[in-house]
Amino acid sequence: MYVAVKGGETAIARSWDLLAAARRGDSALAELSLGQIRQQLRLAVARVMQEGSLYDEELAALALKQAAGDTVEAVFLLRAFRTTLPRFASSKPLDTAAMRVRRRVSGTFKDVPGGQILGPTADYTQRLLDFSLGHSSEVPPCALADNGVPQPLPSVLEVLAAEGLIEAEQPLPGDPEPADLTRQPLMFPADRATRLQNLARADEGWLLGLAYSTQRGYAESHPFAGEIRMGEVSVSVCPEELGFDIDIGEITLTECQMINQFAGSKTAPPQFTRGYGLSFGEAERKAMAMALVDRSLRAEELGEAAHAPAQQQEFVLYHSDNVEASGFVQHLKLPHYVDFQAELSLIRTLRAQANSSAPQEAAHD
Amino acid sequence: METTTRQHWLSLLAHSPASRLAELLQQHLPPAGDISWLRRAQTGLVMLQGRSGGSGSRFNLGEISVTRASCQIAGWLGHGWVRGSDGQHAELIAQADALLQNPQHYPPLQAALLQPLQQELAARREQSARAAAASKVEFFTMVRGE
Numbered sequence: 001m002y003v004a005v006k007g008g009e010t011a012i013a014r015s016w017d018l019l020a021a022a023r024r025g026d027s028a029l030a031e032l033s034l035g036q037i038r039q040q041l042r043l044a045v046a047r048v049m050q051e052g053s054l055y056d057e058e059l060a061a062l063a064l065k066q067a068a069g070d071t072v073e074a075v076f077l078l079r080a081f082r083t084t085l086p087r088f089a090s091s092k093p094l095d096t097a098a099m100r101v102r103r104r105v106s107g108t109f110k111d112v113p114g115g116q117i118l119g120p121t122a123d124y125t126q127r128l129l130d131f132s133l134g135h136s137s138e139v140p141p142c143a144l145a146d147n148g149v150p151q152p153l154p155s156v157l158e159v160l161a162a163e164g165l166i167e168a169e170q171p172l173p174g175d176p177e178p179a180d181l182t183r184q185p186l187m188f189p190a191d192r193a194t195r196l197q198n199l200a201r202a203d204e205g206w207l208l209g210l211a212y213s214t215q216r217g218y219a220e221s222h223p224f225a226g227e228i229r230m231g232e233v234s235v236s237v238c239p240e241e242l243g244f245d246i247d248i249g250e251i252t253l254t255e256c257q258m259i260n261q262f263a264g265s266k267t268a269p270p271q272f273t274r275g276y277g278l279s280f281g282e283a284e285r286k287a288m289a290m291a292l293v294d295r296s297l298r299a300e301e302l303g304e305a306a307h308a309p310a311q312q313q314e315f316v317l318y319h320s321d322n323v324e325a326s327g328f329v330q331h332l333k334l335p336h337y338v339d340f341q342a343e344l345s346l347i348r349t350l351r352a353q354a355n356s357s358a359p360q361e362a363a364h365d
Numbered sequence: 366m367e368t369t370t371r372q373h374w375l376s377l378l379a380h381s382p383a384s385r386l387a388e389l390l391q392q393h394l395p396p397a398g399d400i401s402w403l404r405r406a407q408t409g410l411v412m413l414q415g416r417s418g419g420s421g422s423r424f425n426l427g428e429i430s431v432t433r434a435s436c437q438i439a440g441w442l443g444h445g446w447v448r449g450s451d452g453q454h455a456e457l458i459a460q461a462d463a464l465l466q467n468p469q470h471y472p473p474l475q476a477a478l479l480q481p482l483q484q485e486l487a488a489r490r491e492q493s494a495r496a497a498a499a500s501k502v503e504f505f506t507m508v509r510g511e
Contacts, residue, residue: 055413055429056449086409088431093414093423100490102497118500145501148494155419169418178423180412192417193424200415200426231497234376235429237411241444244368247376248411248431249448255419278415278426294417 023068037061046252046281047071051322052078053182053201055251055280072203072322079323092236092245096255096278098152099231106156107225108259113154119230120282156227157257157274166259166272190313195297199290200278202320208285210310211292218308219296222261223275230254230282254279258291265303273302371466374479378461379447381482383454389478390461393470395438400460403435403442406452438463 024031038045038061048060052075059078067073103119106112118124160166178193186198199207214221232250239246258275262268275295277287297313299306309315319325378386394400408430415426432455434445443463445455461478464470 050427053427054410055427058450059430082410082428085430086407087428088409088411088433090412090425091414091429093416094426096415096419100494102493103500116502117497118502119497142496143499144492144495145498146495147498148491149498149501151494157418169416169421171416171420172422175423178414178425180425182412182425182428193422196415196417196424197426200424232493234380235411235413235448237431237446239433239444239446241435244372246372246379246446248379248446250380251413251429251448257418274418276418276421280427 023066032065034058034061034065037064043282044069044071046279046283047204047286048074048078049280050283050286051075051201051203052082054078054082072326076323076326089237089239092238094233094235094253094278096229096233096253097155099229099233099253099255100151100250101149101153101229101231103231104149104153104227104229105225106227108227109156109159112156112227113159114150117149121284153229155257157259160226160259160272164271167262167268167274169274186317188314189300190317192294192298192301195313195317196276196278196290196294198317198320199293202290203322203325204283204286204289206320206322207289207293210296210316211289213308214292214296214310219299219306219311221273221275221292221295223292223295224259225288226257226259226274228254228256228284228287230284252281254281254283254287256284256287256291258288258295260295262302273298371462374465375444375446375458375462377479377482377486378445378458380486383447383451383457385482385485386454386457386461386478389481390457393464393474393477394460399438400463401437403437404433406432406434406455408432408450408452411448434459436460436463439467441466 038057041061041064042057044064045057045060048063048071049055049057051071052060052063054060056078059081060074063074063077063081064071066077101114101117103121104112104114104117106116110116157166161168178197179191181194181197186194190198213219215223231252233253234247234250236245236247238244254277256275256277258277259272260275262271262273264270273295275291275293275298277290277292277294279287279290293310293316296308296310297316299311304311306312409432410428411431412428413426414423416423429448430450431446431448432450432452433447434452434455436443436456436459438460441463443459443461443466445458445460445462447454447458461474465474465479
């Protein structure tokens, strides 16, 4: 328990000034613009958008600047801001099959229809510090192929689906409206739609650790990266005043289709099952971790023993939100003076009792 | 006016940079007094939905900021919706939408606005698709015993 305290206004005002000065740093150096953050720290911007659960590069860049690069603080700022905006509508389901793909790789097939397209990735770099980036440098022009990546680019999993070797992924009867965690509290058992929404905005570090645990033997599901694709997808809505669907722009998404072993059950033959990850921006690590955890959370549905942390819904979903987690951990900084005084006096009393009774107990012996 | 035609230009206007739209539309806009604003630019949210596995049941992925505006020009009602929080962009789309529905304005605007924007969008997409295709992997099969 913490109690309200009065006073300290001047000190608080001074702390704001110190914060602003620390954020700005040496004023002899040029100040960062939001455009620079958007363009040159695009992956940090994407992470703030994912966990802030709001796709807006400009606001995410502003949040990063205000938070001096502290991702979790920036996520909090974005989440708080979104509560001030009205909800106009829900989009039509994003059509990732129609993505204008800039990167697509598969860890399961060498030859995939449309090919493996590496795109802007650090995967094939030496990961040695590049000291030339320490000062301004010219970027070499990118080569252009004669023909662009086909659009739509066929999905890798269609190959397996055509043979019936992987579970079909179809909407539930009636294509029901999914639960929305921004409107309804998280309840258990949570259906897959609720879990995916929770995972999509979950802290990447949390998801990465859980995903890693499944690979190390806590809920082994023999995963393969069936397909990872990144590129642009148009957003479509049906405004009431128009009465028909329109595109309102495009966003960058990363999608991961994980393929997992499944031994079969009484009702289903042995086949591959799926884990799914979808993230704002270029976010391969996040999408892959999400797909692994999505699959591990399907344990019960697939009749698998759920004994590992990554298979337990309440454990995974209740602790995935870094806005909640950061708030609760950091609230310990707030005044707990009365609480602590009570504990202190209890300890003193117990010690006094222990001291006074010690000789008597010795006498009994 | 065919719905698909209107859908097409609204999509095109939303996919084009606001600065370019302003540049091309400027000289076609009526005096401010002839535009009646039913809704000045207003920013809000749209919940983005995905499908599990890309084709399964719907789920809520997260929200996106969206700006909308509505105006009336010479009896034609125009609506603008665009992702992001650029009020000017939404208002430009609404004005263009009102003008484009007017059969008098459509032909000149088709030539001076839609056509260049369409060409530029196609060029941007082609450039991006060809740059990506240049990083396509060509596999060699290693031959043994040589």
